[in-house]
Amino acid sequence: MxxxxxxxxxxxxxxxxxxxxxxxxxxxxxxxxxxxxxxxxxxxxxxxxxxxxxxxxxxxxxxxxxxxxxxxxxxxxxxxxxxxxxxxxxxxxxxxxxxxxxxxxxxxxxxxxxxxxxxxxxxxxxxxxxxxxxxxxxxxxxxxxxxxxxxxxxxxxxxxxxxxxxxxxxxxASSFTGEAARLLRDRAASERRSGALLMIGSGTMAAETLESVKDAGWSRIVIAGRHASRTGELAARVGGCAVDLDSVAGELASADVVVACTSSTTPLLTTAIVRDALRQRGACNLRNILLLIDLGMPRNVEPDVARLPGVELLDLESLARRFGADGxxxxxxxxxxxxxxxxxxxxxxxxxxxxxxxxxxxxxxxxxxxxxxxxxxxxxxxxxxxxxxxxxx
Known part of the structure; x- marks a missing residue:
C-alpha cells in the first residue's frame, strides 16, 4: 500500500x-x-x-x-x-x-x-x-x-x-509581477517629471515586469544584474542600460522607483545603503518618495528600510495584502x-x-x-x- x-x-x-x-x-x-x-x-x-x-x-x-x-x-x-x-x-x-x-x-x-x-x-x-x-x-x-x-x-x-x-x-487573476507593473505604470503617470526606474535582477520576473512597463515614459531604465550577457540582452529589449550589481548603490541615488527580484540569499539593499542614497537624493533636490518593490524570496531589501523617512517599501506580503482578490x-x-x-x-x-x-x-x-x-x-x-x-x- x-x-x-x-x-x-x-x-x-x-x-x-x-x-x-x-x-x-x-x-x-x-x-x-x-x-x-x-x-x-x-x-x-x-x-x-x-x-x-x-x-x-x-x-x-x-x-x-x-x-x-x-x-x-x-x-x-x-x-x-x-x-x-x-x-x-x-x-x-x-x-x-x-x-x-x-x-x-x-x-x-x-x-x-x-x-x-x-x-x-x-x-x-x-x-x-x-x-x-x-x-x-x-x-x-x-x-x-x-x-x-x-x-x-x-x-x-x-x-x-x-x-x-x-x-x-x-x-x-493577478500576479506579483502584474501588480508590480501596475504600480510602476501608475507611478510613471503621476510623476511631474519623467522618472528613473532601477531594476535589480535580470531573470524571468524582472523581464516580465520590464516588458510590461518599458513604454510608460521613463526617463531612464537601468538594469543591474549578476549575469552580464543576460542583463545586456534584457536592457537591449526594453531600451535600458545594463550595469553590474556593484553599481546598485550609485544608481540608487538617482532612481525614483526600484524593483528588486534576485535569488540572492542576503539583502542587496541594506538600511545603510538606502540611507546613504537618500542623503544623495536630498543633495540633488529629489524630494519625491523613493518606491522600493521587493519581489525577492528571501527578501532583497532589509525590512528596516521601511522605517527610513522618504521611502515606501512593498514586499511580497504587503503586495498580497494590497492586491489580493477582493472576494x-x-x-x-x-x-x-x-x-x-x-x-x-x-x-x-x-x-x-x-x-x-x-x-x-x-x-x-x-x-x-x-x-x-x-x-x-x-x-x-x-x-x-x-x-x-x-x-x-
Whole structure:
C-alpha cells in the first residue's frame, strides 16, 4: 500500500520572515531534495515565492491505501522537521506551529488547488502551474519521484490547466509581477517629471515586469544584474542600460522607483545603503518618495528600510495584502467553478489510485511512466471499469 504526506510552509501558515529562514535557496534545493529522499520511497519539493512544500510517498505493508487521511498510514515527518530545524536554527516545535501537515487524499486536494492558483497569494496566478510542472521535472531528474508522485504531479498540472480554462479564473487573476507593473505604470503617470526606474535582477520576473512597463515614459531604465550577457540582452529589449550589481548603490541615488527580484540569499539593499542614497537624493533636490518593490524570496531589501523617512517599501506580503482578490461576486463565482473542476479531477486521480491499489504492490512499480500518464490524463480511460490504454514505450 502507499501513503501520501505533505508538509508545507506557505503565506497562509508562515510569515515571510519565517519562510525565508526555512526555504533553501535555488542552489540548495537539490541537496535538500536528496536528503528528503532518504526518509520516503518518493519525494518532490515545490519552491515558489509564496510557498515551500515537500511531498512524500511511502510504500509499507502497514499503511492504508492512498485515500486514508490517517497520519499512521503515511511517511513520518519527524526527520523532515529535524532537517529543517538544523538548517534554519528554528526549534522543531516552532516549525510545527508554522507548518501545514496533510495526509492521504487531503494532499491531492491541496496540490490541485495550488496548481489551479486557488491557494496563491494572488488568486489564479499562472506562474505556479509552471512551477508545479518544474517540480515534477526536477524530481524525475534527481530520481526522487516514482509512479505515485509522478502521476499526482501530472494530474495536478492537468487539473490546473482545466480549472483555468473552464472556470474563467483567468479573468480575475493577478500576479506579483502584474501588480508590480501596475504600480510602476501608475507611478510613471503621476510623476511631474519623467522618472528613473532601477531594476535589480535580470531573470524571468524582472523581464516580465520590464516588458510590461518599458513604454510608460521613463526617463531612464537601468538594469543591474549578476549575469552580464543576460542583463545586456534584457536592457537591449526594453531600451535600458545594463550595469553590474556593484553599481546598485550609485544608481540608487538617482532612481525614483526600484524593483528588486534576485535569488540572492542576503539583502542587496541594506538600511545603510538606502540611507546613504537618500542623503544623495536630498543633495540633488529629489524630494519625491523613493518606491522600493521587493519581489525577492528571501527578501532583497532589509525590512528596516521601511522605517527610513522618504521611502515606501512593498514586499511580497504587503503586495498580497494590497492586491489580493477582493472576494467580489465574479471572483467567488470563478472560484466555485474552479473548485468543481478540481473535484472532478481529484475523483479521476483517486480512481486511478484505487485501480493500482487493487493490483497490489507489483501494480505500483510495474507501470511505466508512459502508461501511467495515459491512465491518469487519458480522458475516459480512467472511468471505473474502463480498460487501461497501453502506450508504446
Amino acid at each position: 502507499i501513503g501520501l504526506t505533505y508538509i508545507g510552509f506557505t503565506h497562509r501558515t508562515a510569515p515571510l520572515s519565517v519562510r525565508e529562514r526555512i526555504t533553501p535557496c535555488a542552489g540548495e534545493i537539490e541537496a535538500y531534495a536528496r536528503q528528503v529522499r532518504a526518509f520516503a520511497g518518493e519525494s518532490a519539493v515545490l519552491r515558489t515565492c509564496g510557498r515551500f512544500e515537500t511531498f512524500l510517498a511511502v510504500e509499507s505493508d502497514s499503511t492504508a491505501d492512498v485515500q486514508t487521511a490517517n497520519a499512521s498510514a503515511a511517511p513520518d515527518i519527524g526527520p523532515i522537521l529535524a532537517l529543517l530545524s538544523a538548517r534554519s536554527g528554528m526549534s522543531v516545535p516552532a516549525l510545527r506551529r508554522h507548518a501545514r501537515i496533510l495526509h492521504g487524499d487531503h494532499v491531492v486536494a491541496h496540490l490541485f488547488r495550488v496548481a489551479a492558483g486557488l491557494d496563491s497569494p494572488m488568486l489564479g496566478e499562472d506562474h505556479v502551474l509552471g512551477q508545479v510542472s518544474a517540480c515534477l521535472t526536477n524530481a524525475q531528474r534527481l530520481g526522487t519521484t516514482g509512479p505515485l508522485l509522478s502521476a499526482l504531479l501530472r494530474s495536478a498540472v492537468r487539473a490546473g490547466r482545466r480549472a483555468r480554462k473552464d472556470s474563467g479564473i483567468r479573468r480575475v 467580489g461576486s465574479a471572483v467567488e463565482a470563478a472560484k466555485a467553478r474552479a473548485a468543481a473542476v478540481l473535484d472532478e479531477e481529484q475523483a479521476r486521480f483517486m480512481r486511478w489510485c484505487e485501480n493500482r491499489r487493487r493490483r497490489g504492490r507489483a501494480g505500483w512499480s510495474a507501470v511505466s511512466p508512459a502508461v501511467e500518464r495515459a491512465d491518469v490524463v487519458g480522458g475516459d480511460q480512467t472511468a471505473p471499469g474502463a480498460p487501461t490504454r497501453r502506450v508504446a514505450v
